[in-house]
Amino acid sequence: xxxxxxxxxxxxxxxxxxxxxxxxxxxxxxxxxxxxxxxxxxxxxxxxxxxxxxxxxxxxxxxxxxxxxxxxxxxxxxxxxxxxxxxxxxxxxxxxxxxxxxxxxxxxxxxxxxxxxxxxxxxxxxxxxxxxxxxxxxxxxxxxxxxxxxxxxxxxxxxxxxxxxxxxxxxxxxxxxxxxxxxxxxxxxxxxxxxxxxxxxxxxxxxxxxxxxxxxxxxxxxxxxxxxxxxxxxxxxxxxxxxxxxxxxxxxxxxxxxxxxxxxxxxxxxxxxxxxxxxxxxxxxxxxxxxxxxxxxxxxxxxxxxxxxxxxxxxxxxxxxxxxxxxxxx
Amino acid sequence: xxxxxxxxxxxxxxxxxxxxxxxxxxxxxxxxxxxxxxxxxxxxxxxxxxxxxxxxxxxxxxxxxxxxxxxxxxxxxxxxxxxxxxxxxxxxxxxxxxxxxxxxxxxxxxxxxxxxxxxxxxxxxxxxxxxxxxxxxxxxxxxxxxxxxxxxxxxxxxxxxxxxxxxxxxxxxxxxxxxxxxxxxxxxxxxxxxxxxxxxxxxxxxxxxxxxxxxxxxxxxxxxxxxxxxxxxxxxxxxxxxxxxxxxxxxxxxxxxxxxxxxxxxxxxxxxxxxxxxxxxxxxxxxxxxxxxxxxxxxxxxxxxxxxxxxxxxxxxxxxxxxxxxxxxxxxxxxxxxxxxxxx
Numbered sequence: 001x002x003x004x005x006x007x008x009x010x011x012x013x014x015x016x017x018x019x020x021x022x023x024x025x026x027x028x029x030x031x032x033x034x035x036x037x038x039x040x041x042x043x044x045x046x047x048x049x050x051x052x053x054x055x056x057x058x059x060x061x062x063x064x065x066x067x068x069x070x071x072x073x074x075x076x077x078x079x080x081x082x083x084x085x086x087x088x089x090x091x092x093x094x095x096x097x098x099x100x101x102x103x104x105x106x107x108x109x110x111x112x113x114x115x116x117x118x119x120x121x122x123x124x125x126x127x128x129x130x131x132x133x134x135x136x137x138x139x140x141x142x143x144x145x146x147x148x149x150x151x152x153x154x155x156x157x158x159x160x161x162x163x164x165x166x167x168x169x170x171x172x173x174x175x176x177x178x179x180x181x182x183x184x185x186x187x188x189x190x191x192x193x194x195x196x197x198x199x200x201x202x203x204x205x206x207x208x209x210x211x212x213x214x215x216x217x218x219x220x221x222x223x224x225x226x227x228x229x230x231x232x233x234x235x236x237x238x239x240x241x242x243x244x245x246x247x248x249x250x251x252x253x254x255x256x257x258x259x260x261x262x263x264x265x266x267x268x269x270x271x272x273x274x275x276x277x278x279x280x281x282x283x284x285x286x287x288x289x290x291x292x293x294x295x296x297x298x299x300x301x302x303x304x305x306x307x308x309x310x311x312x313x314x315x316x317x318x319x320x321x322x323x324x325x326x327x328x329x330x
Numbered sequence: 331x332x333x334x335x336x337x338x339x340x341x342x343x344x345x346x347x348x349x350x351x352x353x354x355x356x357x358x359x360x361x362x363x364x365x366x367x368x369x370x371x372x373x374x375x376x377x378x379x380x381x382x383x384x385x386x387x388x389x390x391x392x393x394x395x396x397x398x399x400x401x402x403x404x405x406x407x408x409x410x411x412x413x414x415x416x417x418x419x420x421x422x423x424x425x426x427x428x429x430x431x432x433x434x435x436x437x438x439x440x441x442x443x444x445x446x447x448x449x450x451x452x453x454x455x456x457x458x459x460x461x462x463x464x465x466x467x468x469x470x471x472x473x474x475x476x477x478x479x480x481x482x483x484x485x486x487x488x489x490x491x492x493x494x495x496x497x498x499x500x501x502x503x504x505x506x507x508x509x510x511x512x513x514x515x516x517x518x519x520x521x522x523x524x525x526x527x528x529x530x531x532x533x534x535x536x537x538x539x540x541x542x543x544x545x546x547x548x549x550x551x552x553x554x555x556x557x558x559x560x561x562x563x564x565x566x567x568x569x570x571x572x573x574x575x576x577x578x579x580x581x582x583x584x585x586x587x588x589x590x591x592x593x594x595x596x597x598x599x600x601x602x603x604x605x606x607x608x609x610x611x612x613x614x615x616x617x618x619x620x621x622x623x624x625x626x627x628x629x630x631x632x633x634x635x636x637x638x639x640x641x642x643x644x645x646x647x648x649x650x651x652x653x654x655x656x657x658x659x660x661x662x663x664x665x666x667x668x669x670x671x672x673x674x
Binding site for chain 2: 050163165193222223226250
């Protein structure tokens with residue numbers, strides 16, 4: 001990634017703790033800890049992790065649906081955590097949009113496609129007030145951009161009349177309506193059929209190029225992250241444990257967890273019946289984390305200090321980094 | 331683990347255990363009959379892993395549920411035969427069916443949380459199966475339950491645990507333990523790992539393979555995840571819109587698929603280790619099965635559809651491409667005819 005291009009959206013030490021239980025027994029769920037990431041214009045950064053690793057929590061903080069426990073979110077050079085007035089939120093959401101995992105749940109079933117697309121246009125004043133024809137024209141253009149053609153047919157349909165892939169395209173068109181600079185895509189293709197997924201991923205890639213949109217692509221699927229993203233972040237139990245350019249991360253994974261994850265992905269092209277791997281343990285309970293590296297109990301290369309203090313970030317020459325004592329800071 | 335683990339493409343024995351012939355299943359809805367499974371035929375041999383793959387709504391789960399007759403209205407079996415070890419499953423009465431299910435064929439469902447009873451301990455649910463199907467005494471069922479937990483890699487201290495106290499992977503293991511309770515000849519696995527994370531999925535699939543080699547049961551494995559299936563199965567059947575369009579040993583279906591749908595499907599998912607190339611997916615979406623396309627059901631999405639209209643009008647039959655490879659496509663038929671002419 002070019003050094004002189006500034007990130008459009010970044011986080012510094014972003015942390016989210018959820019408090020559960022009652023006054024007598026309070027439990028802290030450490031969902032996200034000290035997360036640092038950057039989203040650049042016209043680039044895709046993927047956030048990969050298993051369920052419960054905290055990736056959706058990061059996205060929801062970035063969408064300002066959750067308030068961070070601590071840390072900063074910087075958008076276009078401004079720390080937005082401090083600006084939470086309605087006007088500031090509206091301004092922010094006019095530039096940062098979100099696509100959800102489940103297109104069956106994210107579209108209002110009682111409204112037509114036209115309503116769903118015109119609402120953001122109205123709210124963010126993208127169409128001159130009272131100009132029904134302009135609004136209609138913009139809606140048509142949006143549908144055409146996501147390849148729902150002929151758009152005149154789709155505009156009158158209800159979500160239940162559309163297939164999963166078509167609904168997700170409507171959801172993408174809705175995000176596009178406000179001409180965003182960043183799109184947060186939370187597992188946008190995992191609910192879709194295999195034959196439909198590529199179409200939607202390719203569409204997002206085309207829109208990224210056309211409009212210079214920066215994407216944060218959240219997924220549990222490393223293969224699709226490699227396909228779509230320029231850079232991959234791997235999350236485990238609330239921590240981002242490794243960041244690298246996509247190809248580098250796949251070919252040369254540094255963190256033992258990334259290596260485990262890669263060896264577990266089924267992939268026929270690597271030859272049938274891959275070597276069996278030694279896997280022990282399961283993802284830890286986030287309410288009951290020790291002080292050290294959360295992966296330590298499952299790690300085959302665990303050292304004594306792993307159990308006491310979380311390793312700091314070790315940065316490499318190409319800008320990639322990892323949190324692991326196997327790569328000491330010099 | 332046995333000393334000779336079976337290899338993909340080479341079933342240990344070629345004795346047929348299950349034979350499905352021309353199976354037809356309909357869902358009768360107010361809008362009309364949905365032909366969810368249409369003239370599907372396949373065999374599963376002893377000790378074989380047969381994978382059934384396809385997109386959602388292609389009829390793969392319906393076919394599996396039809397085999398052990400657990401379909402509920404509005405789904406009806408309207409034709410075909412299901413033969414298991416020489417017995418016709420469709421002709422069985424309630425008593426015979428009761429003996430057939432679980433003792434001979436068990437099923438593992440996708441969602442372990444829904445398959446398990448939340449108010450019974452795991453141990454009790456295993457014992458339930460034993461009590462219902464055998465004459466074991468209480469201390470024998472207890473011993474067997476402990477043994478089954480050991481077999482699937484759950485700490486025997488968990489015998490008294492309730493499903494909500496177990497992780498997703500543990501719950502799925504418990505469901506597998508229940509399926510194996512009576513040493514069935516065949517286990518149907520309907521998306522057993524879809525709800526799990528990749529690492530846990532890998533763990534469980536490794537264990538299932540070991541158990542299969544140890545106890546010698548066959549597996550009918552149903553999933554939408556082709557890369558997983560190619561890795562895990564000996565033979566694969568690909569379904570599209572209620573029809574079986576291709577069957578072949580998994581290695582062959584991955585390296586040289588013959589049906590255009592299979593071919594496009596194999597190019598629809600990005601891989602970790604293969605070349606990083608642009609992939610296209612398949613344009614269009616799967617058809618509505620109340621009014622399926624005429625002829626070959628894939629023809630509206632097929633770029634290779636014959637210009638003379640054959641694909642649109644005539645339904646292709648499954649034909650032998652080689653001794654173990656069958657495909658239902660007019661194009662393949664033509665290619666084979668040409669080969670026959672040139673090679674006398």
